[in-house]
Amino acid sequence: MDFPIDAWYDAIFLRHSQRKYSGKVPNDEVTRRIEEVCAEFRPFSGARAVLVKEPANDVFKGAVGPYVLRVTEAPYYIAFVANMNAPNIQAITGYLGEGVILEATSLGLNTCWVGGFFRRNAVLKQIDLHDDERVLAITPVGYSKQKLDRVGGSSKRYRRKSLDRLIVSGELDDNKWIETALEAVRIAPSAANRQPWRFQISNDSVTVLANSRREGLGVSRKLDCGIAMLHLELGALTAGSKGSWEFLQYPGVARYKVS
Ligand SMILES: Cc1cc2nc3c(=O)[nH]c(=O)nc-3n(C[C@H](O)[C@H](O)[C@H](O)COP(=O)(O)O)c2cc1C
Known part of the structure; x- marks a missing residue:
């Protein structure tokens, strides 16, 4: 689909x-x-x-x-x-x-x-x-x-980490697709709002990392990171950057590379 x-x-x-x-x-x-x-x-x-x-x-x-x-x-x-x-x-x-x-x-x-x-x-x-x-x-x-x-009627503010706390290597450098992608990830849901995702960025890729291997709350941080992957991809596609995923070993989760 x-x-x-x-x-x-x-x-x-x-x-x-x-x-x-x-x-x-x-x-x-x-x-x-x-x-x-x-x-x-x-x-x-x-x-x-x-x-x-x-x-x-x-x-x-x-x-x-x-x-x-x-x-x-x-x-x-x-x-x-x-x-x-x-x-x-x-x-x-x-x-x-x-x-x-x-x-x-x-x-x-x-x-x-x-x-x-x-x-x-x-x-x-x-x-x-x-x-x-x-x-x-x-x-x-x-x-x-x-x-x-109801959906869309919420006045709740997002309590989320700023991008500079999430990016562990690389620079945004006005890279529009990465900015759009990471803004879409930033507000993704995670267990207890722990936001375990971290990012390494380059010109044509974003690597999603999990900030710990632990399964706190009975929920794997990689599950949260999978949610983040979809948000990231939707942001990238919205900005016109189509790519594909490669899964990685811990602490990496997956890398999105534009084609
Ligand atoms: C994998 C996962 C597990 C969650 N588990 C629970 C839960 O057991 N009980 C609950 O009330 N909320 C749960 N949440 C909801 C989070 O607390 C919520 O997404 C987070 O606080 C951000 O708030 P928001 O979804 O309103 O943006 C879970 C969220 C995720 C992504």
């Missing part, structure tokens, strides 16, 4: 995590589109997204970890399923999941990545997994409870 570049790039700036839902069920057309994206967006092999058209109340019951709010009243949720034997699976799952989330956002739906703090057993009652698969994260899908906090 080709990206709807403009719609997903715009969605980057509309998305924010929503935890309180109204219970309203998306109509058939919206539901079909989400199902379509879950089935068709498979940019790398090893990960898949499954829409569960049942309330997620049991799944979100209990522990919230460091998060203040628990997710409530979501009519649907999506599970991001990973084949744990596939190479680079954490980054691949982040990239795939964020594509589905940006599509949901562009349809006017709210979402929230939930990595460590959900009940896996409750999910396993609602979806089938193969032996080597694991649910790495889920997202509720629905409409915000508060009208003013």
Whole structure:
């Protein structure tokens, strides 16, 4: 499936995590589109997204970890399923999941990545997994409870690191595509907003690095970096720079090189 570049790039700036839902069920057309994206967006092999058209109340019951709010009243949720034997699976799952989330956002739906703090057993009652698969994260899908906090209506400010703290080598040098790409990454979501991505830049490439190997919060930093990869690519494509990804060994995650 080709990206709807403009719609997903715009969605980057509309998305924010929503935890309180109204219970309203998306109509058939919206539901079909989400199902379509879950089935068709498979940019790398090893990960898949499954829409569960049942309330997620049991799944979100209990522990919230460091998060203040628990997710409530979501009519649907999506599970991001990973084949744990596939190479680079954490980054691949982040990239795939964020594509589905940006599509949901562009349809006017709210979402929230939930990595460590959900009940896996409750999910396993609602979806089938193969032996080597694991649910790495889920997202509720629905409409915000508060009208003013719907997609695009948020007055929340992004709390994010500045670019100069994220770039570990190379200079921006007025390089428009890299600037657009990194601004799109800067506001990407990450577990507990830890923003573990770092960048090495050159004229024709950006290398994404993870700032630690640790799996804090039960969520790999490489999963966050996979989310960042999709934002980076959407920014690059929006600025007219088409390229491709090469996966790397730690501390590298992947390099985007323009063709
Ligand atoms: C991989 C991942 C896991 C997350 N896990 C949780 C979670 O378990 N519970 C939660 O409430 N929020 C979770 N979040 C949401 C982050 O806290 C949120 O994205 C971050 O604070 C930035 O806020 P924003 O999404 O509104 O821009 C997660 C986000 C990511 C990317």
